[in-house]
Amino acid sequence: MTTVTPLNPPRRTLLGPGPSDVPASVSRAMSAPTLGHLDPAFLAIMDEIRAMLRAVLLTDNEWTMPMSGTGSAGMETCMVNLIEPGDDVLIGSHGVFGGRMAEVARRCGANVVVAEGPWGRALDPELLRAAAGGKSFKLVAIVHAETSTGVLQDLAPFRAIADECDALLLADMVTSVAGHRVALDEWGVDAMYSGTQKCLSCPPGLAPVSFSPRAVEVFTKRKTPVQSWYLDLNLLGGYWGEQRAYHHTAPINMLYGLHEALRLVLEEGLEARWARHARHAAMLVEGLAELDLEPIVPADERLTPLTAVRIPDGIDDAAVRRHLLQHFDVEIGGGLGPMKGQAWRIGLMGEGSSERNVALCLAGLKSALAEQRGA
């Protein structure tokens, strides 16, 4: 084959729905010397990662750790470990990731009932309650932070519904962890998954998960084997727990990155970090108004790390995003599913949530819209 030259990726400012920009110290951590996955020095790093994850998630859950895959592997981990064939599962869906949860649950052999709500709005809990129809379920699943629409969901009513259904509560927290307040124990979340490439500002590649003692009881007492060997928590517990038994070779250098990313989150402080995300989201929305652009999601249902913006009539979605990338080295996201061509998704996540980036994004949009409107 022809000779390939060493890669030299351009430095973008990542203001899409993730990945987000990575702090220099996280990049440096990832390039530290690789250790063996059973090296005592690495086992100590694993313990610190778990302790820091618990602190960030406000939980005492013993079973809190990163899975060796991206966020979707975290979703699959929750489903394959908690569901056995024939189980009844109730899912609230108001975006891509609710729909994906339903699909993954079906592939686990679950009988899935889906309550569909409109995209771009929080899901009305009464829709889910009506879909439940007074029956029992093994699992109720809802997206806390819908990355496809920028909607934040209050989990309290869903915990109540899960109680009515005698069910575990599972939440997708991919875009909320370390950007919004997340309090697993206080909220009674039994299982959750996230990703590293959003408000944690670490490259993609790991999926933090956490399980309440009640959820742990469910997967440790299964009657059937977990369909995924790779994601089987009963096997993985042997490695992340005291036994330190080999299961698979952990992604060592990715875990270095997560260690540093979590350290930065705790150094900043959770309250300060959530406030920073809120402050810059508000600043962005204010600036968008000056460009006659409006957010899709009502203010009290809106994520702060991710803002969905309505694309005005007559504006070419792809051309605007290309302009931002080519002239400003700024990436923003397009819409997914029914929002394709209808919405931009602007992420101000983790390291990326800054006044500088708000200004840069607005300047880029202004220039792109001027080009379009002038044309």
Next chain:
Amino acid sequence: MTTVTPLNPPRRTLLGPGPSDVPASVSRAMSAPTLGHLDPAFLAIMDEIRAMLRAVLLTDNEWTMPMSGTGSAGMETCMVNLIEPGDDVLIGSHGVFGGRMAEVARRCGANVVVAEGPWGRALDPELLRAAAGGKSFKLVAIVHAETSTGVLQDLAPFRAIADECDALLLADMVTSVAGHRVALDEWGVDAMYSGTQKCLSCPPGLAPVSFSPRAVEVFTKRKTPVQSWYLDLNLLGGYWGEQRAYHHTAPINMLYGLHEALRLVLEEGLEARWARHARHAAMLVEGLAELDLEPIVPADERLTPLTAVRIPDGIDDAAVRRHLLQHFDVEIGGGLGPMKGQAWRIGLMGEGSSERNVALCLAGLKSALAEQRGA
């Protein structure tokens, strides 16, 4: 929680069964700026990775790409995509990874027939032929490079058996790729998986896989959905193929590392790299003899990247490995399964296959044995 200090992992020399030492330029590549997973600059990098993987595997297989997980996720990818519930699968097992393949295939609902051979020896093809009993199978699976024992398996007789059974041939090549000759098309391998942390000398976190057109036909014409959404090749093809549709967020920086690692392999040249692994393995075995240590595997069945060494009577396995780690910063591996306490596994893989490392390992072993024998 108490304050966590930034990590500062010691620099080991990794001479176990993987991970192996990572070249400086691979570490640098991994710390390059993160791009979005749909950025045109990243899509170009993906294409180069696929082209280089094909060159390293000596294949024209269109479906050649890294999965977003470690080697075991590669194994699971092959199984969940090729197997449908009720399929008959024939597996040769002579170590941990043959046994793992059988377990993963069972979790896919396959009827699994296992031909067990003794650990530390190549598997006698007649054992597999006898187990087949003249019946048809969907899949015949065998480990090309058994990481648990250091055995290399000639695949030609297994291709013949697969033909007799009207089956696809799947091979575990985790420890052979880029260390031993691997020639997928010439050998008629229909499906394979590997890991990045062995002879490719990239940190763990990705699993290269490749599928022949015949294997692709099997998973594109399935009657049932793939049980893993995360590893579903029919969905992933939309991202790695021309459509560039979002499936999951690829582990961008890990892929940077793989890009550079593959580039280094091709820069060195495949023939030269295989010869280097053979040369240093021979040098190691010669030096071991001077310490009265002998390899477990007969010379003509032995992997060159990984040598299993019999632990002499009266020698404390763990104490020797601890001595190497503490006094020489050298990691070697212990035995797995029935070989626990019976064998050390010494890896000279990728970057780690050097005269310097042979000398260092032998010096460390000599010192550790002297301590034990003097005690």
